[in-house]
Amino acid sequence: MLALILAIGMVVDDAIVVLENIYRRIQQGEPPLLAALKGTRQVGFAVIATTLVLVAVFVPITFMQGNTGRLFSEFAIALAGAVCLSSLVALTLSPMMCSRILKPRPLGRSSKQPRLSSLQEAVAKRYSRLLMKLMQYKWVAALVFLIILVSVPLFYSLIDKEYAPLEDRGAFFVIADGPEGASFEKSYEMLERMEEVLMPLYDNKEATRVLLRLPASFSSTNEVNSVRGIVVLSHWSERNRSMQEIMQDVNRKLAALPGYRAFSVARRGLGGGTGKPVEFVLGGSDYDELARWRDILIERAGENNGLSNLESDYKETKPQLEVIIDKDRAADVGVSIAQIGRTLETMLGFRQVTTYIDRGEEYDVILEGKNEQKRTPTDIRNIYVRSETGRGELIPLSSLVSLREFADSAAKNRFNRLRAITLSATLQDGYLLGDALAYLEKITREELGSAPVIDFKGQSREFVDASRALVFAFGLSLLVVFLVLAAQFESFLHPFTIMLTVPLAVAGALVGLYLTANSLNVYSQVGILVLIGLAAKNGILIVEFANQLRNQGKSVSEAIMESARTRLRPVLMTSVSTAIGAVPLVLASGAGAESRFTIGIVIISGVVLSTVLTLFLVPLTYSFLAKFTSPSNRIDREIEALEHDLVN
Numbered sequence: 001m002l003a004l005i006l007a008i009g010m011v012v013d014d015a016i017v018v019l020e021n022i023y024r025r026i027q028q029g030e031p032p033l034l035a036a037l038k039g040t041r042q043v044g045f046a047v048i049a050t051t052l053v054l055v056a057v058f059v060p061i062t063f064m065q066g067n068t069g070r071l072f073s074e075f076a077i078a079l080a081g082a083v084c085l086s087s088l089v090a091l092t093l094s095p096m097m098c099s100r101i102l103k104p105r106p107l108g109r110s111s112k113q114p115r116l117s118s119l120q121e122a123v124a125k126r127y128s129r130l131l132m133k134l135m136q137y138k139w140v141a142a143l144v145f146l147i148i149l150v151s152v153p154l155f156y157s158l159i160d161k162e163y164a165p166l167e168d169r170g171a172f173f174v175i176a177d178g179p180e181g182a183s184f185e186k187s188y189e190m191l192e193r194m195e196e197v198l199m200p201l202y203d204n205k206e207a208t209r210v211l212l213r214l215p216a217s218f219s220s221t222n223e224v225n226s227v228r229g230i231v232v233l234s235h236w237s238e239r240n241r242s243m244q245e246i247m248q249d250v251n252r253k254l255a256a257l258p259g260y261r262a263f264s265v266a267r268r269g270l271g272g273g274t275g276k277p278v279e280f281v282l283g284g285s286d287y288d289e290l291a292r293w294r295d296i297l298i299e300r301a302g303e304n305n306g307l308s309n310l311e312s313d314y315k316e317t318k319p320q321l322e323v324i325i326d327k328d329r330a331a332d333v334g335v336s337i338a339q340i341g342r343t344l345e346t347m348l349g350f351r352q353v354t355t356y357i358d359r360g361e362e363y364d365v366i367l368e369g370k371n372e373q374k375r376t377p378t379d380i381r382n383i384y385v386r387s388e389t390g391r392g393e394l395i396p397l398s399s400l401v402s403l404r405e406f407a408d409s410a411a412k413n414r415f416n417r418l419r420a421i422t423l424s425a426t427l428q429d430g431y432l433l434g435d436a437l438a439y440l441e442k443i444t445r446e447e448l449g450s451a452p453v454i455d456f457k458g459q460s461r462e463f464v465d466a467s468r469a470l471v472f473a474f475g476l477s478l479l480v481v482f483l484v485l486a487a488q489f490e491s492f493l494h495p496f497t498i499m500l501t502v503p504l505a506v507a508g509a510l511v512g513l514y515l516t517a518n519s520l521n522v523y524s525q526v527g528i529l530v531l532i533g534l535a536a537k538n539g540i541l542i543v544e545f546a547n548q549l550r551n552q553g554k555s556v557s558e559a560i561m562e563s564a565r566t567r568l569r570p571v572l573m574t575s576v577s578t579a580i581g582a583v584p585l586v587l588a589s590g591a592g593a594e595s596r597f598t599i600g601i602v603i604i605s606g607v608v609l610s611t612v613l614t615l616f617l618v619p620l621t622y623s624f625l626a627k628f629t630s631p632s633n634r635i636d637r638e639i640e641a642l643e644h645d646l647v648n
Contacts, residue, residue, distance in 0.1 A: 002596065003078035006530070006603070009581015011082050013537065013574040014047045018505045022098045028325065029104075031369060037101035049488050051087040053540070055080045056531035060473040061529060068466045068481035071363040072526050075199035079530075089618040120569065124446075125616065134616055135557070141475060141620040143499070148507045148613070152283030155510035163277075163463035165594040168243040174198065174212070176262035177311075182225035187214055189261045191227050197253045198231060206246060208232050210511075220428040227260075227505025236587065248429050250542065255308075263309050275316040275528045277433050278307065279460045281441045283418035283453030287409075290421045294447055297423060299621055300443045306431030307439075314409045314421040321377055322404040330400045334389030341398065343385050348374050379405050394511050415455060422457055432519060433463050459634070466478040470525040477532050485536070493625045494547070498539035500621055505535035507609035513598075523595045527602030533601070534578060535610040541567045546622060556626045564619045575611040579604045 022039035047476060061076035063069070134141055142495060171438050176190055191214050201207035212229035231250075240247075248262045254262035257393060265276070282297070284290045294312050345351045349367035357363075373379055380403065384394040414420055427436060437460055446452060456464050478499070485495035509528050542563050549559035577618055585600025 001597070003075045003082070005584055006581060007079055007082040008584075009578040010079070010534075011086035012577050013096045014051065014087050016573045016577060017043050017047060017541065017570045018090045018094045019098055020573065022095065023102055024566070024569075026102055032102050032104075032488050035098045035102075036095040036624055039098075040091060042545075043541075044546065045488070046541050047087055047090055047333040049540045050533075050537040051083055052488070053481050053536050054083045056484045057529060057533040058479045059480065060476040061526065062563070062588045064469045065465070068462075068469060072522075075526070077637075077648065109557045114252070124565055124568055127559070127568055131561065131564060131619060134620060135561075135623060138620055138624065141617060144613075145503075145617060149503055151537050152503060152510060155507070155514050156520070159510060159513050160432045161467075162432040162519045162521050163459055163466060164521050164523065165519060165598055166244055167267060167594045170236070170243065171230060171232045172243060172247055172264050172266040174231065174254070174262070174264050175229075175258045175426055176254070176257075178225040178260045181369040184214070186259070187224050187227060189606050190257065190262075193257050194227060194229065194254070194262065196259075197250065198229070201231060201233075201246065201250075206234055206241065208234050208466065227262075227626050231264075237281060244551065251429075258273040261309055261311075265426065265590045276309070276426050278423070278427065278440070279457040280423040280425075281415050281420050281453075281455040281457055282423070282435065282444075283415060283420045283450070283455060285419060287412060287419055287421075288316065289425060290419060290452075291316070293452055294423065296447050297440070297444060300447060301423070301440065304436075304439055306428045307425045307436060308427045310423065310553055311425075312421050312423050313411065315414055316407045316409055318410040320406050320408045321355050322406065324404060325627075326400055326402070333393075333400070334387040335385050335400060336388065339385055339388070340397070343397065345385060347383050355646055356542040364405055377405065398489060418452075418453060421456075433460065437464070448566040466522050467525075469528070470522070474525075474529055474532075479533060481536060485540075489543075489631055493629055494543050494622075496620060497621045497625055498536050498543055501535040501539045501610050501614045502532055504613045504617065505606040508609025509602040509606035511609065515605075516601050518598050518601060521598060523599045524602045527599040528606070530603065531606040531610070534607055535614070537574065538571045538611055538614045541571055542614075542618050543622060546626070546627055550626070557623055560619045560622045560626070564615065568615065571611065571615065575607050579607050582607075 018040055021043045022032075022035050025035035030038070058076035058080040061069075062073045065074060067322045077193045134575060153168045156634065174194065176194060180189055192214060193213050195210070198207075198210045198212075202210050209232040210229070212227060213232075214227050217225045233246065243266065247266065254264065279296075282290055282293055284293070291314060294314065298310050298312070301310055315522065323344065325337060327337065329336065330340065342351065346367045347369035350366050352364050354365045355362050356365060373382055380401070381395040381396065381398045385397055385400070387395055395482050412419070413422065415422070423440070425436070427433065437456065441454060449603065455461070482495050484497055485498055486492055489495060489519045506528055509524070509531060510520075512518075513524060542560075545567055548562035549562055550556065554562070582603040584601045584606065585596040588596040588600075
């Protein structure tokens, strides 16, 4: 649906270019049928070039991996298909309809026509005069372009970065974790306090359902130290606060509850999941060393007010009992290690020894010790093993083994085949994922150097991978577009002139994000990718027509001035249609509105700024670089001259 909404403004661009050129020729006195034929031929190359450029931009998106690739590959395919079909219609159906419908309209027939025409002429004259002045001061244009290039990294550093914007999806989860070993009664008391915090949402009609569960897990009832809950909000039109505002209020109240770590979290729109956004992985060769690194980083990260609910997946809270066998003494008395192991397995656990059949049914025979004889570690004194030498004496197991009690983690995880500990945290309001990951990586290198292996999991990994993939896709799109233009124009200078519009579009997109206080996320980055093709369209229209005029014998300055003046109207019309097509994304509401708003504002701001500056930058750049090129029909002219000399 996102692609179809954007396509509304993009698919009409080719038809606008064709229709405007045909209409201009009709107004110059050509019959409609002839104007439709020659006008379509005149802009046919530009239409095909812009279509190929847009398709070339969408191709790298289809090869992206992960959740980003799964989401935007369909987006790219839909837009590419729509653009290709619109180009076909613009070159076939549109000229036919123009030849039948369009008629020369003398001035004075309509009261609105002279007023509109005079406005267009006034704009065109002002634009021509301003462009003529700038042609005499090319250094001004170069300075403006340099300022824009410098502003791109500046605005990039000022804009917040995250994986995806937090969307109002109409529901969020509540999580509360208490200390290990907390009783059911203590957790139930916490549940009642959480209920006191959440029930006002139901009372004031902001929520339709509040559900809390203890124990938290549906699969196990052994862990009673955590509470899980879900809050289903009312419809967006029935409440005054957004989900984000409600969650901020809930988090503030939950933070005041003693004894438990409680917070709210929303399901992510891209990729799903409700885990903590920050998942920072430390990899190494030894868990003891990893635990030491963990303690150092948690202490440093606690100084950052943007991070909350810091914890790790390695907690030394599970009681362990280590049995240390005196191998030499066991060998002296004729007791093997395997025998000691089987004895401990049988007496402290259970062991299947055989099976028997009774009335056609097979049953397992299981040996185990009495429960009352294995309650404490000292009960091992009551266990004996039989010696395999002599007369098979019974040897007290306590004389062969020693016990060591300690606490260890319930799980020892690995990541990418390395022993690893994962630090997780939630983010305070206004603190974004990109800043959090950069901070954790910075303090890791400051405190631990290069010893630990740093990696990411969950949403953090998706953020890093998506950022790298989009940067690669952006670079690949630039390369593919440049090569496509170079092949079409048979020159490297003309594509360079056209590609100068891309930084203008990127600068416009970043300015739009900054002014609307939005972040640079997956959606806005994909929008910037689309801008590569949209920005290049205007440059193609101007450069291609200037080349046609040069082929007719006009000078570089004459060709570019006439081309800029003639293509002013279609450039403005196509830009306005594209920007208007993105307006519904900005005005969207409901689930996912934040993501649609982001990509919409990128398209609108990028197209508007790039269009205004392209109308001046492209002609100025062309007038400078085109001096180093020759008309595309130069070889044809030389062949015609040689043939003429042979005939004469």
